[in-house]
Amino acid sequence: MVHMGVRVQTEDFDVGAEITAMRLSSANIGAVVSFVGQVRDLNDGDNVDSMFLEHYPGMTEKALAEIIAQVKVRWSITDALIVHRVGELKPQDQIVLVLVATAHRQEAFEACECIMDHLKTDAPFWKKEQTQHGLRWVEAKTSDEDARHRWKSTT
Amino acid sequence: MVHMGVRVQTEDFDVGAEITAMRLSSANIGAVVSFVGQVRDLNDGDNVDSMFLEHYPGMTEKALAEIIAQVKVRWSITDALIVHRVGELKPQDQIVLVLVATAHRQEAFEACECIMDHLKTDAPFWKKEQTQHGLRWVEAKTSDEDARHRWKSTT
Amino acid sequence: MIHLIKVFYFARLKESLNYSTEDIELPVNVKTIAQLKVHLAERGETWADLFGGQQSIRAAINHGLVDNDAIINSGDEVAFFPPVTGG
């Protein structure tokens, strides 16, 4: 898998087209679970006017591909896709899409959530917000570290 | 909530339009998790040519609305939607859509999976398959009962 | 006093019985879902086969799933069906 199913882009994505393309790729697929993240207008109590997403080109794609590869070892997955946007984003812009297609639903839910939890801690993205108090870098959350570690205890 | 966010229909649905409409309904939404079920071409080792989905009009809508109401008590949910098709379906047709929108991702994943698990055991739908061996009613799975009971032990 | 209820049958039950709904006048000794099943099982072989306890049959009263010991009231809409298989 050479970065298959991973895209890092400034452009928006079409969630319906992505789900449908993946779903129709195999008649063995019974379940497609998707996660769409959108920019909220509020963070840590402050209004967010816009944000800029910086990343580490080269490492980002590799990190995301590794997350998918790990998930494929653990669950029986027909297909998976991560699309992550970078650059300038406004509230209610789509920021990330994760899709997982499987024969049975529980695997799709677990794998999709596991991908998101690892993406939050292992993929080199950094958010800088423009709020009413000026520009600020978003601080990482310990809750994201905790969420990621959930998946270790049960392996 | 008078059956809000519940639709039972013979027509297909547009997953992208549904996700986008829900996502844009509030700038407080940070996560939308969706589940799409599609008819598989194989069940219990036999090729499925088509299936017919019977339901109990009146009770179906009520049962689905109750599932959403229960989930809203347990998780902090901005919006939720269930669309379930009935009537004649072919392999790779969409059969069910569940959407949950929340501020934070973990709640959306859990609530969406919980809705699907309850839908599998509590909503009056019955599948009849046309296979190479003729027509047959699909048997309920004990694994679906087990999946539903998971959510009880942790409440 | 007459206790009239409406009964619906779905899926495999509907096919076996060859009809989907009927009005039933409840005998005085039939007050619960379990008692109604016994009453229906006495109708003949097909009915005994379906409601005699060998098969898993679920019930609803007025569009809500109920257990065997649920009380049936006059005017209720009662439904019998196999375990559900949607989703």
Add this chain to the structure above:
Amino acid sequence: MIHLIKVFYFARLKESLNYSTEDIELPVNVKTIAQLKVHLAERGETWADLFGGQQSIRAAINHGLVDNDAIINSGDEVAFFPPVTGG
């Protein structure tokens, strides 16, 4: 023998240092990420503030996340950045 590596800085680090990449010739006693951090911290106040151990800084070698005790080899691409906040 000269051990030349390429170093990248991202996000808050890049802004504080006011540049994003440089080539560094590793001193012979600098073999790990931890030792490179100490080496960088000796460059002055801004550097000491970032790499002196008060702040949480993550590191990557050749596009893979690594711990403090990871070995740096000649020709490696090393990156330093704050905890990530994507998704």
